[in-house]
Amino acid sequence: MDMRRRNNVTVTGRPDGPTIVLAHGFGCDQNMWRLIVPALADRYRLVLFDYVGSGGSDLSAWSTERYSSLDGYAQDVVEVCDELGVERAVFVGHSVSAMVGVLAAQAAPRRIGALVMVAPSPRYIDDDGYRGGFTADDIDELLESLESNYLGWSSAMAPVIMGNPERPELGRELTNSFCATDPDIARVFARTTFLSDSREDLKHVRVPTLVLECLHDVIAPREVGAFVHAAIPSSRLVTLAATGHCPQLSAPEATAEAILEFLESLK
Template sequence: MKTIQQRNNVKVIGKGEQTILLAHGFGCDQSMWQYIAPALAENYRVILFDYVGAGDSDITAYQSEKYSSAHGYKKDILDIIDELELKDIHFVGHSVSSMIGMLAAIERPECFKKFVMIGPSPCYINEPGYTGGFEASDIAELLTMMEMNFTGWANYLAPVVTDPAKDPQLTKNMEQSFVSVDPQIAREFAEMTFMSDHRKGLASMTVPTLIIQCSDDSIVPIEVGDYLHAHLPASTLHVMQVKGHYPHMSKPTETRQLIEEFFLINTEEDEWQWKNG
């Protein structure tokens, strides 16, 4: 039987006293942190991992029932925390990992010190009084496309979530990342991601949180960042002037600087100075 570290392909880089746990988003694996992880490791101990079914994780550990809910992925994060005996974590989650990590922080707030959400959304579907970015029919069509033509879905989605005019290589990399995932697992992960609604849990999140919102994100509209900031009790919102859903890849230096500056805030005076430049 494989260990938790083998199951999730856990890697540790850097030797800093403070730990950063990086959690990748949908259709990705830990390689998506390659543009910021080495620089973070100069000052921090950085933990990287793949969700089961992604990257070099143990695909035999995948169970559809467990991973049909974000709570299944949350359990894996808590397993990693326990296995490595982590405490006072700085957590950085991209996209759906923001909500998965939030569930872990609500359950075990004593394990977390600071929290960063990159391109997060608590709910992707529009409802009266709430802009999520998609109609329910849009999500149904996306899931059907994944079933009928998986490669075609990847080729469609990659330019939607990136900026192919400015960075065609990033778009190509995302296409390759999407098609590398087992189609059934990818489809189930997509359903878990886009059909979830975590809005009711936001008020229970007590860990200081930085929300990084992209100004032109086809997956997460600007209204979502505003909603999160209004409903997360200890949150700060920063809007990056960038197109796409992957600022840690398209604008890695700026993203990393935002993350590290937020981690260094310890007092109200620090926070005021940071927000006011």
Template sequence: MTGNPDGPAMMLAHGFGCDQNMWRLVVPALAEHFRVILFDHVGAGRSDRSAWRPERHARLDGYAEDVLEICRELGLRELTLVGHSVSAMIGVLAAVREPERFARLVLLTPSPRYVDDVGYRGGFSRADIDELLESLDANYLGWSAALAPVIMGTPERPELGEELANSFCRTDPTIAKAFARTTFLSDNREDLAEVTVPTLVVECAADAIAPRGIGAFVADRVPGSTLVTLDATGHCPQLSAPEATAAAILDFALAGAR
């Protein structure tokens, strides 16, 4: 925990293949106003690998329960949860399960379903996802090196893609493979309508993982939510556009806190 000890609580939940270090460029701005809680999902960063349970973590509900356990342990209420990528849906599930703990949600580059469906564009065919998962199973390190620059979407700044690839490599490969399957095959579209707390949806103008249109889909289905489109590329704007990302989060969170 870091930041303003007298401020309201804000939890930052990272996406697949990342860890809490991915937030470092936005934390200083957020910490001026909030008590910022950072953590690593099981298998990532400095988490306790022994806490991973194949059955529990085969569904995003298991990760949502992990988030709620942290909230209970720290006695967190009136919390602003910022969920990046798959953690956006983890945050949705947590807020639906225990809405009294949450004051606001920020869904950063969310996708409720990555696989295309009738009348829905998730950005990937089922064959695309199957190929991605097969490649990951066959050569996790090679997969990480190849996909990280695509996810980051900043070819003019290759160091960011390298950083993400290194983050992938720090993640426990067995857990990462299972988490990838859980992430890319989940469908949380029906859960969006169950959210009852004020919600901000933040998308990037160009994102290979969560293409334009998904943000609007999410915002249309979360009651009373707001959509912001950052003038940024890639799936990790907290690294590629930290100032704009922090500003969007603060504009929403501080307005709600007043």
């Protein structure tokens, strides 16, 4: 199958520049990066795509078996990079995609040379000595609500996830993105996301890594950012003066600036 069509791949920016791969999170698509693309496009070749089951991807390529683990999404990343001949790219992953990037870097180390984790969480459920932000009961309730009434769940949860109640247009955008996702696919992706535990995978990261967290984030509280930073010896932690779980939309200038500063440090 043509990976470009399967994953709705877009290549833009400077053709001869270093490559940045931008990967969206649950319920989203590549359009979520549109506000930071202009800041990166002058100097970098940008690869944007939709995971199978999201956005403009080929839904016929989706399968419950493959996408019931984060490895299936990492496989998407590796196959897109293989198709484009990408080498030593900077992988920018939002939310659950930060952990997908960790897995992709392990699976194909020559394809990914650095990681930028935007609002990452290796585990959403609290554990002994670890605060993920949710109890097991919280996640069970969240998934039960999502599975029984996905559109209702999207309308209620998207504004909470986005934060910034004084800017309701941001919550509406995330709501529309969630609602545009096939409910059956969203249910599987949600379980894959919220029940995942990638903490052990962080120990194997060997590439330069930027961890971007927000001051206030109900999905990935600051304790999570501190955990990720401590688990990856080569990482740098930056706290954005931003609220919510999607700083690429709520604070695009600060997000782009932090990414560019990190990229300059790699030279």
